[in-house]
Amino acid sequence: VIGVGARAAVPTRLPRSTEPDVSRGWTDLDLGRLDPERERPFWIALSLVPGVGPVGFARILRRHGSAAAAWQAREAVLESLVRVPPDAAPALRRLLRRGAKAVSHRAESDASRAGGAIVTALDVGYPPALANTDPRPAVLYRAGDPAVFDAPAVGVVGTRRATSYGRSVAQELADELARAGVVVVSGLAMGIDGEAHDAAIRAGGRTIAVLPSPLDRVYPPRHRELAARLVAGGGALLTEVAPGNVPGRPDFARRNRIIAGLSTAIVVVEAPDRSGALLTAAAAIQLGRELYAVPGPIDSIASRGCNRLVADQLASIVTSCAGLLTSIGRTSDAGPVSVATLSDSEARVLYRLLGRPGSVEELMRRTGLPTSSLASALTLLEARGLVTSYGGATFHPTLAARRIGQAG
Amino acid sequence: VQEARERVRSALRNSGFELPARRITVNLAPADLPKDGTAYDVAIAVGIMAASGQLPDASRLAEVALIGELALDGTTRPVAGVMSLVAAAQSAGVPAAIVAAGDTAEAACVGGISILPAERLNDVVAHLAGVRELPTATPGPQPSLKAPAGVPDLADLIGQATGRRALEIAVAGRHNLAISGPPGVGKTLLARCAQGLLPPLADTEASEVSRIYSAAGLIDRRRPLIRERPFRAPHHTVSTQALIGGGPRVRPGEASLAHRGVLFLDEALHFRTDALDALRQPLEAGSVTIARVEGALEMPARFSLIMAFNPCPCGWLGSPSRRCQCDEGQARRYASRLSGPLRDRLDLWVTAEEPRHANPDGAEPSSLVAARVREAWERQLERGVANGELASRTPAAPTGLRLPPLLETLLQRRGAKFRLSPRRLQRVATVARTIADLAGDADVRAEHVDEALHYRPEAAA
Numbered sequence: 001v002i003g004v005g006a007r008a009a010v011p012t013r014l015p016r017s018t019e020p021d022v023s024r025g026w027t028d029l030d031l032g033r034l035d036p037e038r039e040r041p042f043w044i045a046l047s048l049v050p051g052v053g054p055v056g057f058a059r060i061l062r063r064h065g066s067a068a069a070a071w072q073a074r075e076a077v078l079e080s081l082v083r084v085p086p087d088a089a090p091a092l093r094r095l096l097r098r099g100a101k102a103v104s105h106r107a108e109s110d111a112s113r114a115g116g117a118i119v120t121a122l123d124v125g126y127p128p129a130l131a132n133t134d135p136r137p138a139v140l141y142r143a144g145d146p147a148v149f150d151a152p153a154v155g156v157v158g159t160r161r162a163t164s165y166g167r168s169v170a171q172e173l174a175d176e177l178a179r180a181g182v183v184v185v186s187g188l189a190m191g192i193d194g195e196a197h198d199a200a201i202r203a204g205g206r207t208i209a210v211l212p213s214p215l216d217r218v219y220p221p222r223h224r225e226l227a228a229r230l231v232a233g234g235g236a237l238l239t240e241v242a243p244g245n246v247p248g249r250p251d252f253a254r255r256n257r258i259i260a261g262l263s264t265a266i267v268v269v270e271a272p273d274r275s276g277a278l279l280t281a282a283a284a285i286q287l288g289r290e291l292y293a294v295p296g297p298i299d300s301i302a303s304r305g306c307n308r309l310v311a312d313q314l315a316s317i318v319t320s321c322a323g324l325l326t327s328i329g330r331t332s333d334a335g336p337v338s339v340a341t342l343s344d345s346e347a348r349v350l351y352r353l354l355g356r357p358g359s360v361e362e363l364m365r366r367t368g369l370p371t372s373s374l375a376s377a378l379t380l381l382e383a384r385g386l387v388t389s390y391g392g393a394t395f396h397p398t399l400a401a402r403r404i405g406q407a408g
Numbered sequence: 409v410q411e412a413r414e415r416v417r418s419a420l421r422n423s424g425f426e427l428p429a430r431r432i433t434v435n436l437a438p439a440d441l442p443k444d445g446t447a448y449d450v451a452i453a454v455g456i457m458a459a460s461g462q463l464p465d466a467s468r469l470a471e472v473a474l475i476g477e478l479a480l481d482g483t484t485r486p487v488a489g490v491m492s493l494v495a496a497a498q499s500a501g502v503p504a505a506i507v508a509a510g511d512t513a514e515a516a517c518v519g520g521i522s523i524l525p526a527e528r529l530n531d532v533v534a535h536l537a538g539v540r541e542l543p544t545a546t547p548g549p550q551p552s553l554k555a556p557a558g559v560p561d562l563a564d565l566i567g568q569a570t571g572r573r574a575l576e577i578a579v580a581g582r583h584n585l586a587i588s589g590p591p592g593v594g595k596t597l598l599a600r601c602a603q604g605l606l607p608p609l610a611d612t613e614a615s616e617v618s619r620i621y622s623a624a625g626l627i628d629r630r631r632p633l634i635r636e637r638p639f640r641a642p643h644h645t646v647s648t649q650a651l652i653g654g655g656p657r658v659r660p661g662e663a664s665l666a667h668r669g670v671l672f673l674d675e676a677l678h679f680r681t682d683a684l685d686a687l688r689q690p691l692e693a694g695s696v697t698i699a700r701v702e703g704a705l706e707m708p709a710r711f712s713l714i715m716a717f718n719p720c721p722c723g724w725l726g727s728p729s730r731r732c733q734c735d736e737g738q739a740r741r742y743a744s745r746l747s748g749p750l751r752d753r754l755d756l757w758v759t760a761e762e763p764r765h766a767n768p769d770g771a772e773p774s775s776l777v778a779a780r781v782r783e784a785w786e787r788q789l790e791r792g793v794a795n796g797e798l799a800s801r802t803p804a805a806p807t808g809l810r811l812p813p814l815l816e817t818l819l820q821r822r823g824a825k826f827r828l829s830p831r832r833l834q835r836v837a838t839v840a841r842t843i844a845d846l847a848g849d850a851d852v853r854a855e856h857v858d859e860a861l862h863y864r865p866e867a868a869a
Contacts, residue, residue, distance in 0.1 A: 161725075161732050190736055220736070272731055301731040359761045361569040371573040372843070376858035383825045383861075392726045393570075393589075393759040 025134040026058045026121075034066055036122040041104035042067035043120045045095055046077070047139035048103065048242055051088040053254070054135035056081045071100050110243040114216035115231070116143035127238070129153065133261040133287055137240045137254075141215050144236030148206045153183040154328060155263035155284070157256075157277045158192025158270040163302045164390040165357065166192055166270030169294050171199035173267060175399050176321040178205020180330040183235075185210065185263045187255055188223050192269045192277070197226055201233045208262060211239040212255040238262075256280040257287075265290035265328050267318060271305035278305050281315065291315040292324060345369055346377045350386055350401060357396040409436065409443055415478050416453045423482035423529045428460040442702055444657050446477035447487040450506070453478060453529055454536065468536050472524070473497035475515075476508040482529045486510035486629065491615070491622035494518045504544075506532055512545045514632035517618055559603040563773040567763030571598045574758040574863055575714075576777050579605045579670075580784035581842030582796030584691065584713040584753055586676075586865070589760025590730070591723040595716040598760065599641075599672050602714060604774035606637040606669065607782045613668045616708060620667055624660045638669030638711075644678040651679075652686045654698045658705055663690045666711035676715035677745045684750055687713065691753045694797070712796060715754065719743070729762060755799050755835045756863040784845040795845070799838040809837055815857055822861055836860045 046052055046060065046067050059080040064070035070077045074096055078084050095103050111118050119125045119140045127149035130136050156174050158166055174184045174196040184200040186193040188209035200207040207230055213219035215237060218227045227237055240254055256276060260266055260283035268291070271277040284291045293315035296303020309315035318324050342350065345367070352358065352366045360374050367374070378395060381387035386401040413434075420427055434452055436443055451474040458466045475493050477485040487493075490511040497505050498521040505523055507515045512525040524542035526532045534540040562572055571587060571594075578585035579602055587595045609617060618634045621627050627634075642651060642662040653661030663671060671687075673679060690696050694710035719725040720739035724732040732739070788794050798809055811819060823833045837852075839860035844852045 160736065164726065222736075299729065301729075359569075361567050361761055361763075364569050371569045372847075372859050373855070375570070375573065375862035376855040379822070379858040379861040383822050383858075390726075393761040 025055070026136055027134050029058060029061055031122060034122060036120070039067050039122060040120060041100040042071045043122070044104035044107050044118060044139055045100040046070060048095060048107070049077075049088060049092050051078070051081050051083065051085040052138075054137050057138040058135055071096075107242055107244075111141050111215065114141075114143065114214070114243045116141050116215045116237070116243070118142075119146075127262055129263070130258065130261045133257075136261070137258065139240070139242075141239050141242060142236055143215050144208075144231040145206075145234050146236070148183055148208055148234060148236045149262070151181070151183045151206065152328075152330075153185045153208065153263050155185040155259045155266040155280065155289075156192070156196035157186055157259060157266060157268055157280045158196075159272055159275045159277060159302060159305075160189050160191035160193075161272070161302065162191035162195070162270055163300065164392040164394045164396060165296065165300070166294075166302060167195045167390045168357070168388070168396040170195040170269045172399055172402070173269065173294075173318075173321055173324065174199035174205075174207075175203045176325060177330075178203035178207070180325050181205070182325075182328070182330055183208055185259050187212070187252075187259055187280075188218070188220070188227060188230075188237075189276075190220055190222065194223055194226060196269070197223075197230055197235075201226075201229050201235070204233075206233060207235040209235070209237050210255050210258045210262070211237055211241070212252050213239065214241045214243045215239060216243045252276050253279055257283040260284040260287050260289055263289055265292060267292040267294065267324065268306050268309060268315065269294045270296060270302050271309075272302050273304050273308075275305050278309075281305075281309060285314065290328070292318045292327070294318045342381075343377070345373050346380055349374065349377045350381055350397065353387060353395055353397045354401060357394050359393045359395070363395070409445075409448060412446065412449050412452055415446075415449055415480060416456065418480040419449070419478035419482040419529055420453055420456065422480065423533075425457060425462055425533075426460070427456070432456060440702070442700075445487060445489070446485075447475050447490070447493060449478040450474045450476040450484060450508075450526075450529065450532060454532060457533065463533065464537055466536075468538070471503050472536075473502045473505040474532070475505055476511070476526070478529060484508035484510075484526055484528060484532075486514075488625040489619075489623040490515050491518055491619045491627075491632070494521060494523070495615075495619060497521060506535070506542065510629060513629060514618075514622060514627055516545050517615060517633045559774075560597050560600050561604055561774045562601050562777060563771050565594055565597055565601065565771060567761060568594055568598055569761075570758050570862075571595075571760050572601075572771070572777075574756045575599070575602060576605065576781065577839060577842050577846065577863070578602075578712060578714065578756050578796075580781045580846050581755075581788070581799075581839065582712045582794040583755035583799060583839060583842065584796065585715070586754040586757045587714070587716040587760055588719050588757070589716075590727050590762060591718060593760045593762050595760045596674050599674065599714045599716050600639075601774060602670050602672070602712075603637075603639040605778045605781050606639070607778070607785050608635050609637055609668060617668050620660050620664050620708065624665060626665070638666050639672065640666040640669070640711075641672040641674060644673070644675045646679070646683065648680060648683040648686050651683045652690070652698075653696050653707055653709075658698055658700070660707050661696065661709075663687065663696055663709040663711065664707045667708045669711055670714055671711040672714045672716075674716050676717040677742060681745055681747070684745070685747055688749055688753065691750075710797070713754070715746075717746075719759075727762065751865060752829075752831055752835075754865065755796065755839050757865040758863060780846055783848065784842065787845045787848075788842075795838045795842045798841075799835045809841055811837055811840075811852055811857075815840075815852060815854060818854055819857055822857070826861065826864060828864060832864065836864065839863065 060070045063080045078088055108118055119142055121138050125146045154177055170192045177184050178200040184196055184207040186196045197207050218224045256279040259280050266284040266289055268277050268281050281291055293306040293309040295310055295317055310317045348367050363374050386398055387395050388398055389395045457463045477487050479485050486508045491514050494505050494515045495518045498518055505521055506526050509525040509527045515523045523545040525545050526542055535542040589595050614633055614635055640662045649655055651662050653664050690709035696707045696709045698705045720734045721742050722733040724730040725739055819833055840852050840856040843856040843859050
């Protein structure tokens with residue numbers, strides 16, 4: 001169990017052997033005997049019933065044998081659910097009235113209009129990593145190249161309220177992972193998630209974003225452009241929410257579970273107590289994925305969750321990007337970039353920043369240069385892509401700068 | 409002006425004159441101009457006397473302006489805005505002005521016109537009748553300029569390396585400055601240090617500023633000529649009218665009271681957004697225009713704007729030491745209270761750091777910085793215009809500021825890299841000019857441009 005925040009956040013219904021055998025989940029269901037073509041409309045239609053989630057779907061399949069048979073049972077299908085939300089029965093009646101064919105046809109055309117496609121757990125295109133998880137989403141909506149799901153993937157997650165340190169580390173990790181050919185998985189949220197996707201794309205890598213919202217309503221809206229670049233770069237968007245569905249609250253807990261399921265390892269870059277990223281960490285532990293956490297300063301609230309994961313020995317500590325790559329059995333093929341010609345003061349500033357990021361005030365103390373020289377040196381280093389401030393007062397060396405540092 | 413009737417009637421009586429027992433029509437020409445205030449009392453009283461034949465020789469009336477309020481007992485009383493009135497008389501070619509004794513010092517600040525102070529209506533009449541001449545007032549010696557009490561010194565400020573430097577540049581070039589940062593790190597203190605850096609007003613500026621304060625009724629009658637540059641810091645609850653000026657009897661707002669000085673908006677994002685937007689005109693034009701049915705009134709308002717604000721409602725966005733409690737939408741809505749056009753007019757942006765250590769070798773005191781600022785001002789005066797004023801000019805009306813071709817290329821390249829608009833680059837160029845002025849360099853150099861780019865808005869939170 002992870003910290004205080006995570007304990008409250010761990011999904012409450014887990015497959016447990018103490019429960020009656022109807023809830024044993026997906027692993028012992030014989031999906032091979034079902035005909036994907038025949039089942040498809042009923043899977044899609046059933047997945048649209050409120051309250052039918054990954055666990056509920058398995059229970060329905062177990063009781064009725066197939067989705068088609070479950071559909072014939074009409075309202076009795078709800079009896080399989082542990083908890084039936086109040087809007088389930090009327091919604092199911094509406095779907096029954098329209099018929100499974102019409103419902104699924106509509107969903108398919110909605111998905112393709114949003115630039116995506118529907119994948120059921122019976123399809124060959126279903127992400128292989130998720131096919132081993134239990135419970136697993138019965139129906140997924142995907143935009144982008146399905147081939148991306150065959151490559152090894154690592155989840156890079158963290159808080160939306162990231163500090164400049166967290167952003168910098170997220171970029172660095174994602175960049176290194178992408179260069180090593182690893183797919184970066186995250187949740188497209190503001191903060192750490194966004195930085196991770198962005199850095200992976202910039203490094204020419206592929207990345208998967210698991211959305212808490214439908215494909216036609218990318219959340220958060222500010223990352224729509226990022227989502228488009230992500231798909232254009234050979235990555236994919238994945239979500240459990242059907243297009244056209246007006247989501248109430250985005251379902252972050254289920255989204256985070258999918259992120260963990262898709263990844264061989266999860267790295268929590270920066271997470272305060274009660275961060276959503278700790279949900280992903282909890283899911284990673286349950287699914288038996290490797291869990292890594294990036295440590296932060298002990299007085300940084302934004303790193304409290306990460307530090308606890310390490311202190312409670314739930315996560316391995318990440319001490320460097322190279323170390324992480326070694327741990328997951330990869331090596332970086334990134335070579336050093338050519339060393340730009342820098343003036344004496346610029347080189348001094350960069351050298352100090354490579355030692356430790358800092359504000360102008362701290363640099364003043366460490367380099368002895370006046371504010372005016374520091375300001376102009378920093379601008380030049382920023383323009384050359386060697387330093388960045390992420391809009392804050394603290395300046396960080398970029399990946400390119402670190403490579404120069406390693407090279408010389 | 410209606411109330412003047414009772415005052416004049418009673419003052420005439422108590423001064424031993426008679427009020428004609430006929431219907432009296434006082435015509436204040438031109439009639440289509442709205443008139444208010446009490447400054448016409450003396451003129452009305454003297455006019456009635458001349459019309460009713462109680463003034464033996466009215467010929468002297470042509471060469472004197474009469475400005476003053478009358479008390480019921482016939483003594484004269486000072487009026488608001490006497491400086492502007494006397495200045496108007498002077499520019500209309502009137503050789504002398506009779507003013508209330510209480511207004512003497514203020515009126516004497518306007519040169520080129522004799523000021524004749526009168527204690528009572530009787531004295532005015534005696535002067536006009538040639539019985540007893542009024543003495544001519546001479547401008548009193550100005551008290552020597554001393555730093556206003558309670559102005560913080562840069563030496564007292566902890567940390568804020570970037571903030572200090574940006575403030576120095578802003579004051580030196582009369583630029584507009586935005587200071588963002590978490591609460592309690594000294595943003596307000598930093599901004600208030602500007603007072604200690606501003607050079608005193610030049611003579612012409614002093615009379616301009618004094619006239620505004622005179623019109624607002626804010627003049628200290630013992631020291632009527634204002635010598636210190638104004639530093640105005642209105643509270644964030646201020647109304648648009650109080651900020652810009654206006655009202656049924658138009659009064660100068662904070663923008664005009666800050667003319668030739670600094671207007672400081674603390675917690676700037678808490679100001680009414682319409683009030684903030686109303687600042688665009690003075691920032692662009694250096695004046696405020698108040699439109700009325702009768703016509704538009706223009707008041708000077710050329711100030712440097714300093715704004716201090718938190719990056720988000722709770723103030724801790726992006727801080728390494730505390731967690732921000734706001735959601736993204738809140739923070740974005742908060743930042744959007746500052747409209748794009750206003751954002752564009754802020755030349756320098758800094759993020760105030762949380763101070764972690766006391767200043768290592770003690771910081772530079774304000775007096776040293778002020779000396780550099782003064783030299784930079786002199787260089788700009790030689791060129792004829794402050795860099796900050798150049799910054800406000802639109803690309804359509806070029807600044808006339810030429811960077812060497814190589815630097816222009818550098819600026820364009822940086823602009824592309826940091827995604828800066830042409831308007832922003834123009835501002836960066838003027839800030840670079842100020843940095844060169846502070847360094848005593850005749851030409852702008854690459855490091856000046858790069859330093860100026862350090863204070864771009866995208867680099868601050």
